[in-house]
Amino acid sequence: MSCNSCSTGKGGQPKGCKNNGTCGTDSCNKLTVFDWLANMSLPQGEEPFIGVEVRFKNGRKEYYKNTENLTLSIGDVVATQAQSGHDIGMVTLTGELVRIQMKRKHVKLDDEENVLKIYRKASQRDIDVWSDARDKEEPMKVKARQFAIDLKLQMKISDIEYQGDASKATFYYTAEERVDFRELIKLFAKEFRTRIEMKQVGFRQEAARLGGIGSCGRELCCSTWLTDFRSVSTSAARYQQLSLNPLKLAGQCGKLKCCLNYELDAYLDALKDFPKTDTKLYTEKGTAVCQKTDIFRGFMWFAYEGEWMNWHKLTTDQANEIIALNKKKEKVTSLEDYASELIEDVKSDFENVVGQDSLTRFDTPKRKSKRRNTKSKTNRPETQKQDTEAKKPQQKSQQKPPQKTGQKKRRKPNPNKSNPNNDAK
Numbered sequence: 001m002s003c004n005s006c007s008t009g010k011g012g013q014p015k016g017c018k019n020n021g022t023c024g025t026d027s028c029n030k031l032t033v034f035d036w037l038a039n040m041s042l043p044q045g046e047e048p049f050i051g052v053e054v055r056f057k058n059g060r061k062e063y064y065k066n067t068e069n070l071t072l073s074i075g076d077v078v079a080t081q082a083q084s085g086h087d088i089g090m091v092t093l094t095g096e097l098v099r100i101q102m103k104r105k106h107v108k109l110d111d112e113e114n115v116l117k118i119y120r121k122a123s124q125r126d127i128d129v130w131s132d133a134r135d136k137e138e139p140m141k142v143k144a145r146q147f148a149i150d151l152k153l154q155m156k157i158s159d160i161e162y163q164g165d166a167s168k169a170t171f172y173y174t175a176e177e178r179v180d181f182r183e184l185i186k187l188f189a190k191e192f193r194t195r196i197e198m199k200q201v202g203f204r205q206e207a208a209r210l211g212g213i214g215s216c217g218r219e220l221c222c223s224t225w226l227t228d229f230r231s232v233s234t235s236a237a238r239y240q241q242l243s244l245n246p247l248k249l250a251g252q253c254g255k256l257k258c259c260l261n262y263e264l265d266a267y268l269d270a271l272k273d274f275p276k277t278d279t280k281l282y283t284e285k286g287t288a289v290c291q292k293t294d295i296f297r298g299f300m301w302f303a304y305e306g307e308w309m310n311w312h313k314l315t316t317d318q319a320n321e322i323i324a325l326n327k328k329k330e331k332v333t334s335l336e337d338y339a340s341e342l343i344e345d346v347k348s349d350f351e352n353v354v355g356q357d358s359l360t361r362f363d364t365p366k367r368k369s370k371r372r373n374t375k376s377k378t379n380r381p382e383t384q385k386q387d388t389e390a391k392k393p394q395q396k397s398q399q400k401p402p403q404k405t406g407q408k409k410r411r412k413p414n415p416n417k418s419n420p421n422n423d424a425k
Helices: 097-103 123-136 137-150 182-192 203-210 234-239 265-275 315-329 335-342 349-354 380-398 420-424
Strands: 051-057 059-064 077-081 088-092 116-121 158-163 168-174 195-200 289-295 299-304 309-316
Touching: 059 077, 059 097, 059 203, 077 123, 077 195, 077 309, 088 097, 088 123, 137 158, 137 168, 137 182, 158 420, 168 182, 168 203, 182 195, 195 203, 234 265, 234 420, 265 315, 309 315, 380 420
Parallel strands: 059 116, 168 195
Antiparallel strands: 051 059, 051 088, 077 088, 077 116, 158 168, 289 299, 299 309
């Protein structure tokens, strides 16, 4: 995938292309497709596919016809046909894989309105005009946002893209409602002196164009590899037993995260064995209601009506067995009989698939406290000897200091002996 300038140098150190995201072969850019058919030769008599994939700013890709039979490779800068004038882009894919990509995206080569043609390889003059136009985009975006604020329009201009010949500028904006920007276009045309095109994009498309780092620590999926944006609903979070906190479930686009759909199918397959949570279990002791489910381990917790503090853990098989008996209008004695038969070490196969049981394998075990429990050790004779030996040096240090000379020691009176003075009285 990498170009020659990205290969390793002396001592195994990477060279680095130092193109700041504009790699010569487009291998360092986002939404890059690996051409796994590049090393395969075509059968005899088979002509190469004339379709070519060209990438423009921020990952926008279009498909063009190579009607001039130019020798193109990945990384070539080409001048392509536009509605008016020409545009400059970079070739990202050639060959038979383009046919597969066009079929996947429902683009037909015979459609003359959507599939245009490639004029030529870009000359140095084309590249200079294109690079000068790209340098104007950032200061234009600052002025355009200020114009929208002055007109009090409820819209946000997220990005600007110049056409390759600098004859047209496309302004991408987001808005929750319909915006009347006729006055804004007049200001843009007077200030920037070019043809203006306004294009509204969704909030997910805006995040994909701008890019960023997600809460997982990696680059956003929409700006690296995700091309189709499927709708995400709150039911996906409910099935996965996630708290409906918009601060945690929303991405940088302000919508629900696309990754909520990644594991949804696995959760739905696991929930097929679970009875519905609103199903009640009827026993002779009382009616039990589901309080909690553990999808990874296949457990369910039930509590009797009126005894909400006491929960009884059952497996899905036990719960389905009780429900089957209730359908036959039969009642079991109590849930305690089933809970006592439950083995704690039972784990469902779904837990091993997800890998939930290995999340704590990197945790360091807690160290035992070094404090001695003197109460428990005093009953043993061995510990008593150790304690007496440990106390001997302390007793030496606790001896009283020697008394000064000339002082008499006072004797303590003996209460057993009678005092002669008291007897005389």
